[in-house]
Amino acid sequence: MTRTVPEAVGNAGDGVHPTRADLRSALADLRAHGEISTISREVHWNRELGTVSRVALQHNAGGLVFENITGYPRPEARCGRVATNLLASHRRMAILLGLDPDTPYPQLVQHVLEFNGKRLSPVVVGTGPVKDHVVTGRDVDLTELPVPHWHHLDGGRYINTFGAVVTRDPDDGVMNVGVYRGMIVGRDKIAMLMVPSQHWGRHWAKWTERGEPMPIACVYGWHPIMDILAGSPIPPGVCEYDVMGAYLGAPVPLVRCETVDLEVPASAEIVVEGHISPDPETYEWEGPFGEFTGYVSDVPKKRPAMAVSCLTYRDDPIFRGTLEGSLPGSSGENCYLSSVQRAGIAWETLERAGVPGIKQVYVHPVTNGTTIVVQIRKVHEGHAKMVAAALWSSNAALYRYKYVIVVDEDVDPGDYSAIDWAIAYRVQPGSDDIVMFPGSFGSPLDPSTPLADREVSRLGSGLWNRTLIDATRTFRYEPQEAWGGKNFPPTVVPAEEDLDLVLGRWDEYGID
Ligand SMILES: Cc1cc2nc3c(=O)[nH]c(=O)nc-3n(C[C@H](O)[C@H](O)[C@H](O)COP(=O)(O)O)c2cc1C
Structure with a gap:
């Protein structure tokens, strides 16, 4: 059969031509x-x-x-x-x-x-x-x-x-x-x-x-x-x-x-x-x-x-075709596309649900979006739970968002050391900083899902116990004078005036 130049039989609309992309x-x-x-x-x-x-x-x-x-x-x-x-x-x-x-x-x-x-x-x-x-x-x-x-x-x-x-x-x-x-x-x-x-x-x-x-x-x-x-x-x-x-x-x-x-x-x-x-x-x-x-x-x-x-x-x-399977150090096509799309779709879900203060959404390629990190400007206690509830109620959560980690504005969601630091010092195990949501629809392909919970023909979906890690600073503490009148301790980041002074003199210190 010889190739024929595509000929429009539908209406592409006001002079808009079909794409030549392939x-x-x-x-x-x-x-x-x-x-x-x-x-x-x-x-x-x-x-x-x-x-x-x-x-x-x-x-x-x-x-x-x-x-x-x-x-x-x-x-x-x-x-x-x-x-x-x-x-x-x-x-x-x-x-x-x-x-x-x-x-x-x-x-x-x-x-x-x-x-x-x-x-x-x-x-x-x-x-x-x-x-x-x-x-x-x-x-x-x-x-x-x-x-x-x-x-x-x-x-x-x-x-x-x-x-x-x-x-x-x-x-x-x-x-x-x-x-x-x-x-x-x-x-x-x-x-x-x-x-x-x-x-x-x-x-x-x-x-x-x-x-x-x-x-x-x-x-x-x-x-x-x-x-x-x-x-x-x-x-x-x-x-x-x-x-x-x-x-x-x-x-x-x-x-x-x-x-x-x-x-x-x-x-x-x-x-x-x-x-x-x-x-x-x-x-x-x-x-x-x-x-x-x-x-x-x-x-x-x-x-x-x-x-x-x-x-x-x-x-x-x-x-x-594509080779499936994310492994540390060799993430594939699904990983990278999910890293972008699952973050974008999550962001849209959060906006539609009216969750305030979303600053960034990050999916590390190796997790394909099974883990998602959301950076917020926290406006109220329970804000992180609003994030998780919105994500877990969306259809897009089927194979994704098993772990939702919520961090403050000063924590870069793309930096796992920053996330680790936030989890270490802003999360109190045994409190409601870590919330489990059991029996949710989820991935039948997750090896940690028991085989009985992967029976999609019977259950309609796999089952997951989902987890929120609220790694934001709590609003529940009383303000303390020792903390500069704030309700959460300050970090050891140098004072701005000290930093300006030191950086201004840096070359004089003779440090390579
Ligand atoms: C490379 C690749 C392979 C996939 N394989 C499957 C699969 O075997 N089964 C499945 O249900 N979803 C699979 N997915 C995920 C679905 O494509 C994804 O959930 C998508 O949203 C399905 O389209 P739908 O939302 O219109 O149902 C795969 C995705 C990619 C990128």
């Missing part, structure tokens, strides 16, 4: 900043590729494009390239968000906080590069794609690591785009981890109630803004394509799928289409998988499986 434009941007390594030496898809990705993360190397994969020679193979590690640094995230590469973390958080709330509808075009090749029926064989067996303990080849999963709400017709893991279990089958409280899980419940299979499309490779938003809890009922358009400043050009009533980016690299049946007889074994927690902690189960009816792809496509 995975290839993103790779070109990263390459221009020296942030891409192209690996032309032969690399095996079976464990070697995943291990190279892990070591590259340990060495803070850039994004990787593998273009010589054992068994998938170019140009004969359907696909001979894999792109990964693209989002695994704040610098690369900044570049892909169209910002200065050195944009400081708090500004990245402000950026997503602003743009997550904006919308620009996509436009449906007649065709696009993703229709260069269309394979249907018995010709579909997913093993013809160079899907890595990422980690030696994975149960199989995980095709959905950074695949964007598109489903439609059968009631209001709104599409959802989310990232949910899936493993190849046959030439045309993908078994998937279905968590009912995720947005596609809500769609799934509605399709199941109707007794109909759920149409689904998985997109492997488009502009990473898709990965960033599909992997983030954009509110239910909002289609992530609308938010992607707002980020990119132009409507996302979509094409209709061949065999399901769904739309996918016209310049996506690879798309698979199909259905998931509600019949448990069709479920397939899935797992285990090296998860974002850094553990291979779940036990294999029979889970819903996508029956693939069609594969479409660009000429010489690039498969997009």
Whole structure:
């Protein structure tokens, strides 16, 4: 099939043209900043590729494009390239968000906080590069794609690591785009981890109630803004394509799928289409998988499986995937995107709840947002509890915000030594500075969650006991003359006039 220039059949609106952004434009941007390594030496898809990705993360190397994969020679193979590690640094995230590469973390958080709330509808075009090749029926064989067996303990080849999963709400017709893991279990089958409280899980419940299979499309490779938003809890009922358009400043050009009533980016690299049946007889074994927690902690189960009816792809496509699993010293793509998005989304949640005095929100990449630090200008006792209550009541807390640490303005939330100091001297164990919130919905993938509390098919979600650490200075003490009339002791920070004097004379002291 020959490529045709996308032609708009929808209305992009007053002279607004669809974006030309795609995975290839993103790779070109990263390459221009020296942030891409192209690996032309032969690399095996079976464990070697995943291990190279892990070591590259340990060495803070850039994004990787593998273009010589054992068994998938170019140009004969359907696909001979894999792109990964693209989002695994704040610098690369900044570049892909169209910002200065050195944009400081708090500004990245402000950026997503602003743009997550904006919308620009996509436009449906007649065709696009993703229709260069269309394979249907018995010709579909997913093993013809160079899907890595990422980690030696994975149960199989995980095709959905950074695949964007598109489903439609059968009631209001709104599409959802989310990232949910899936493993190849046959030439045309993908078994998937279905968590009912995720947005596609809500769609799934509605399709199941109707007794109909759920149409689904998985997109492997488009502009990473898709990965960033599909992997983030954009509110239910909002289609992530609308938010992607707002980020990119132009409507996302979509094409209709061949065999399901769904739309996918016209310049996506690879798309698979199909259905998931509600019949448990069709479920397939899935797992285990090296998860974002850094553990291979779940036990294999029979889970819903996508029956693939069609594969479409660009000429010489690039498969997009990611090595999951945060470890100290080698945080991956999910970690960095969560570090920014989970902080931005938390900030928005706090603002919507009317929590006053939010100064900064920080998520260390290695925690993926399981731990979040909120810096406040404290206005009343109990302020930190307001922060935790707001975060824990939000849908975005499903896999995140198990630990909420609240600090004062003088404690840098991005500095773990500062947080440690605040916990050491502003927190009294046994008092209400540490509050547990047991039996909350939570992550079924956390190795510290007992297996009985991870039964998502029965419980609808995993269960977590959440904890607030209020590391702010208490307002409960009486003011003391010895403390300068304040109600909390002063620190040993030098007096300003002493510091001015000393710094003014510094060169005279002869200290190197
Ligand atoms: C790389 C990556 C892999 C993920 N894998 C899963 C997964 O297997 N299952 C899941 O429920 N969520 C997974 N997530 C988190 C979801 O994508 C995230 O919760 C998102 O908000 C889901 O979209 P939704 O809010 O529209 O349901 C993953 C996120 C990323 C970035």
